Amino acid sequence: MAEEDDSQKTEDPTSKKLEDARKKGQVPVSKEVGNFMLLFGGGLVLMMLGPSMAEAVRDLSLGFIEHPHMIDVSRAGMPILFKDVMLGMLWVLGIPFVLLVFFAAAGHLLQNGLVVAVDRIEPKPEKLNPLKGLKNQFSMKTMVEFVKNVSKLLLVGVVLTLVIMPELVDVELYPQIPLALTLERLYDMIVILLIATISLTAVIAGLDFAYQRYEFNKQMKMSKQEIKDEYKQTEGSPEIKAKVRQIRMQRAQQRMMSNVPSADVVITNPTHFAVALKYDIDTMGAPMCVAKGQDNIALKIREVAEENGVTVMENPPVARALFATVEIDQEVPPEHYKAVAEIISFVFRQKGKKLG
Known part of the structure; x- marks a missing residue:
């Protein structure tokens, strides 16, 4: 009977049904878009703030290395020492953390804007049903997500291998070259890997975004009878x-x-x-x-x-x-x-x- 009902849902969803679904928090969301924005933000933070963060950490730890005898480890001095270290780390990591939070939030806002759904945060007893949870673990949607994740990992691994292999042809010579040059080569490889990963993630995010939109529209499709019933309901409302x-x-x-x-x-x-x-x-x-x-x-x-x-x-x-x-x-x-x-x-x- 369910298959028969689904086969009758051939019409695109009305704006009212989409609006009702949005109020319930039912919107097409691609996790890959969020992952891409987070990775892109992390790469941007690393490229722009990485050197200054490294210098700040060096300056913060320099006092412990050069003047360990001057560190006050008494009962009165330890709280002050702990506070100074925490404030220093907060100063170093605070701005990158805020930027990462911004990019993570932007990944969701770019897809559907701000969605406030009280129904999603209300406690529901049926969510505690272990049988239902076990059933969800073996649902078709879960299997599709599993296959997608495995395929994504394999694809990322293959692409990164192809990108990094040309850079490792002379890796046996690294011990013979100056340390500064070795670090520079490693930094170049990290940048190449980061660019390749972000580019590949962007392609995956775009494909997944289109797929999630398609699946959502498919789930929201309505039968002709549902459209007629909705029209009668809305047109029959005295307020409308x-x-x-x-x-x-x-x-x-x-x-x-x-x-x-x-x-x-x-x-x-x-x-x-x-x-x-x-x-x-x-x-x-x-x-x-x-x-x-x-x-x-x-x-x-x-x-x-x-x-x-x-x-x-x-x-x-x-x-x-x-x-x-x-x-x-x-x-x-x-x-x-x-x-x-x-x-x-x-x-x-x-x-x-x-x-x-």
């Missing part, structure tokens, strides 16, 4: 319906306000109602309502009209009648032709327009 109505009203109001500057006249109550009319003798059989509103919206229509030089006329009976009988983008009904014609004629005469 109210939100949709509010958005539609806001958009309709914005479109209506954009029509006010093209009107020929705005008839007001003067403050409770406002109806904006437009008349084009060549294309319209009668004046058309391009905007109307009550109370605050009426005031806004009047403000927009005045800002754009549209004539505003106070005629409470006509304003109330038109507000009640005509809708936006509809022509004035015949019973109001006479009253509206008088208003339009007056406005057109003021503007020097001809009615035809």
Whole structure:
């Protein structure tokens, strides 16, 4: 039955399902990306801060080597000595530690951003079930991870061997050359190994990142019935319906306000109602309502009209009648032709327009 259900999940997950999964902490995470960032950060710290760290450790230990007789090992001096050593080591290792923590955190943030999931940290009794834990140890996912790790180790070993072998052709000559030159050669080999390891880890991280995204999307796939059920659930929510109505009203109001500057006249109550009319003798059989509103919206229509030089006329009976009988983008009904014609004629005469 499970296989049948999985076979029916052919549709991409909806944004709601992905958002719900994110709230639960279910996001595609590649451990290899984290490993790469940590290794990259470690290599960067070693290359940039390695020499200064070595000098700091040398300076810290120099006093113990050159002047051991001056070390106070008494009961009163030991705490001071311990504090000085700890502060010195903290100063040496503090900045590299902070940088490594930053790179480790960046490895997770770059994949999915900040994910806060309380469900992941809540104690769950089923996690203490030994049978379930044993079952997880032999699951397909665990086997895939095991094969991936073994393959990664073999690949890294082969690549590093191929990279380092040319550098070891004259290793038997190292005892015969000066120590400084030997150390320089060893340092060069460490840098080469580090670059090769980071490059290979970057490729592995990229492949694993794509694989984890693919697997996550596969797990999140939905059946057509699940999409229908989710749609019914979300559309049936009173909060969502109210939100949709509010958005539609806001958009309709914005479109209506954009029509006010093209009107020929705005008839007001003067403050409770406002109806904006437009008349084009060549294309319209009668004046058309391009905007109307009550109370605050009426005031806004009047403000927009005045800002754009549209004539505003106070005629409470006509304003109330038109507000009640005509809708936006509809022509004035015949019973109001006479009253509206008088208003339009007056406005057109003021503007020097001809009615035809």
